[in-house]
Amino acid sequence: MKKNDLFVGLYILAAIIFLIIPMNSTVLDIMLALNISISMVILFNSMFTKEVLNMSAFPTILLFTTIFRISLNISSTKLILSTGEPGNVVTTFGKFVGGGNLVIGIIIFIVLIMVQFMVINKGSERVAEVTARFTLDAMPGKQMAIDADLNTGAITDAQAKERREKIQEESAFFGSMDGATKYVKGDAIAGLIITIINLVGGTVMGMLYMGESAGDAFQHFAILTIGDGLVSQIPSLMISLATGILVTKVSKEADFGDLLIKQLFSIPKVLYMVGASMIVLGIVTPLNVIMFAAYGVVFILTGRVIANKLEVTSIESEISEEEASANEIRKPENVTSLLQVDPIELEFGYGIIPLADTNQGGDLLDRVVLIRRQIALELGCVVPMIRLRDNIQLNPNQYIIKIKGIQVSEGEILFDHYMAMNPGYVEEEITGIPTFEPSFHLPAIWITEAQRERAETLGYTVVDPPSIIATHLTEIIRQHLYELLTRQDVQNLVNNIQETHQTLISELVPKLLNIGEIQKVLQNLLREGISIRDLVTIFETLADYAPTSRDTDVLTEYVRQSLKRAISNKYFPSSEMTSVVTLDPKVEQEIMGSVKQTEQGAYLALDPGITREIIESVQTEVHKLEELGKNPIIITSPIVRMYFKKLTQDYFKDLIVVSYNEIDSNVELQSVGMVTV
Structure with missing residues (x-):
């Protein structure tokens, strides 16, 4: 059995034994002093812990200390009623706190009870209840935030798992604290009932069995009752205060004994403060100086030992990190991490950061998630993680898009402005800063928020900066998805x-x-x-x-x-006749006559002069379609389609080449030209 487990087991076992077996006043003094010191340790730990998860065992600690304190209270009651001598600690608290005046002692005790009930207990209970409810209500939102960060590549799978575990631990902790605060409240009520029993029962015992008068018996046992109440209520007050501190600021995978001892006795300055407090109590009060000073010295020495261990651990950690760094530098494969290339990157200047920062109301991250969903539905392919990062080398309002580490496009926006584009039928123009829409290079103007409503009324297409970036990124991904x-x-x-x-x-x-x-x-x-x-x-x-x-x-x-049904649906709307350009059969024969077959596949070996004539003819026919406001579509025979597409793809990126076999039978076509040589 581990030492920590043995200590915790003896602590609980002692509480149970004290409920059954009477103890003498000396043992009671030792246990009461231990109870006070442990209450101080809990209080100071709750004050100095950096986050609530460092005290994840607090609900169990609360239960253990409560049962231990009640067992001591019952033991002191036995001594008060049976002997009238409950020991040094109880007697001293009864006399010293009241300054020898019974009325003052009673008043102080009543004030302490009121503070315990009306302020700390009630407040801690309410805060724990509200915190538990809000923590549980916030769980879905936190989970969605983690999923969003994971989808955008802001965090790794391991970091996402760690954050999810932390959310679950927080909800479990605050849920437990909501119920654990009832222990403290019940303990205070039990202490008040025991105090009344001590006062009434002690007075009766003094009159009947000790031969004291009613006044002397009340005087004698009232002091002892106040002392006993203070000795139990002051640690209870500190625990209540610790509870309130902790819930206003769950479980880790470890043995509880190790977890408990580590959380209570791992901060040296806490032990220094407890030790000094115990020594001061022994010196400036009539308490047993030797006993309290011994406790204080033990806590101070323990704190010093722990501090030395922490210093050694810190030095060893620094040395090991330096050695690991040195060994990593010496390794020939230490550049492996630098070789990794992100499939898609969106880098932006510092002026665009508010659009990507959710704390400032930016929704660019959400839009990136929607882009991946949209392309998955549209093209049936999963888009790799899109890396978003700021780049101080860029202009404040500039952004660039990289595919496999190479810049393929860029754009620039004006923050707090809108881009207005004329769809072609707007008669009245508005003033603004001329620019070009980055996705399709259409002419546009930047307008202010005040001009937005008027521009929309006139028929302009108005978009905000996040939509501009998202649209541009979507088009770039569509163009390069085959590479990814x-x-x-x-x-x-x-x-x-x-x-x-x-x-x-x-x-x-x-x-x-x-x-x-x-x-x-x-x-x-x-x-x-x-x-x-x-x-x-x-x-x-x-x-x-x-x-x-x-x-x-x-x-x-x-x-x-x-896939002709899908292709026809994409390029040829069934509700209207589609204007297209066809390919001259002579051109098709010329192309097929230039196809060379090899073991690696076929390639086109067309005469450069004929190639130039074909490209010029294509340009002329495409220009006709563009003037009509139609998509540039050329229809060819099935056997020629792939060679003609390869021939023209370097000159016309948006040219659509479709064979007759890829067109559904119900599609209506109108030929407006022919590519000839």
Whole structure:
């Protein structure tokens, strides 16, 4: 058995024994002095502890000290009624506190009881009750905040787990404290009842068995009763005060004995103060000087020993940290942590910090969480964690977006301003600071809060700075999502499908295609903005055509044709006729005649002059569609589509190339031009 467990066990066992077996006045004096000193230790610990979790064992401590104090009170009552000599401590408290005047002693005792009941006990009980209720009510909000920080990458999984455990411990602690305060209140009531019994019973015993007159018996036992009441109520008062301190400022995984001793006797200055207090009490009062001074010396020496241990531990910790740092520097792999690259980063100047700080009302973090949800629903792919950090090297209102550590876009906002964009039909212009919308590079102006309502009335599209950043970030992620799709991401998608379509996955992976080949097909789809959410259809198509071809570009075309309903719904609204541009059959023959087949796949070896003519023709036809306010869509034959897309993708990023086999039968098309050479 550990020493700490033995000490706690003896403490509780002594309380039970004192309830049954009478003790002499000397033992009672020793136990009363111990009770006072432990009450001081608890009080000062509650004052100097840095956070409430450092006193997570306080409800149990409260129960233990209460039962110990009641057992001493009952033992002193036995001595008062049987012998009229309860010992030095009780007698001294009765005489010294009242200054030898019975009336003063009674008044002081009544005042102490009123303070105990009406101020400290009632206040501590109420505070504990309210704190417990508010702690429990705040749990869902704290959990959501942790999830938000985890989704944005602000904290790691380990930190999130630690915060959740801390929230649970706090709720458990304050819930226990709400009930534990009833111990203190009940103890005070029991002490008051025992005091009345001592006074009445002692007076009767003095008159009947000790031969004292009524006045002498009342005088004698009133002093002893006051002393006994003070000896029990003063420690109770300190415990009540400690309770109030703790609940106005749960459980850790350790043996309770170790936890209790560590929490009570781990702060040297607490032990110094208790020791000094005990010595002063022994010197300036008629209390037993030797006993109280001995207690004081013991506490001071114990505090010194603990302080030495803490100093040694601190030095050893510093040395070990320095040695660990030195060893880490010596290791050749110490730069490994520097090699990690965040998939997506949003860096911003200090002027944008209020938009990301929830304490200042910023909701940028919430918007980032919504972006990940939106893209998951739209494109069927999980966006990696988005890292948000401030960068003092940027202009105050500037922000940059990085993909895999490389800057791909930037923007600048004006704090406390709004961006107003003319959708094309606004007749009356408003004044403002000219700028460009960062996502689509459309002309816009910055306006103030006072101009916002008028701009909306005139028909302007008005957006706030967080929406500008969120929209820009969403578009960048859409454009580069295919780069962010890793093999591990594909494996996770496969695992999700396998739960419900085990036969499909067992046929496809790895017999027909490996994870890398599936990744290339999904990347091809995401590169052109095609959702991969319908993975079952995609995998079914791959399983059908992989036995005849393992060319990922060809397989991508088969998958696109299987997804024609989704593609048609995305580009061709069923309610209206869509204007498109077609590809001249001669151009298609020229392209197919330039395709070269290799072991690594096919590539296009087109004459540079013909390439230039095709690009110029595409530019002319796309310009026609843009003038009509339509999306630039070119329709080709299925076999040409992927080569034509590769040919034009470096020149026209927003150009949509669709084959005839990818268009649903109910779609109405109108050709407004043809790409020719």
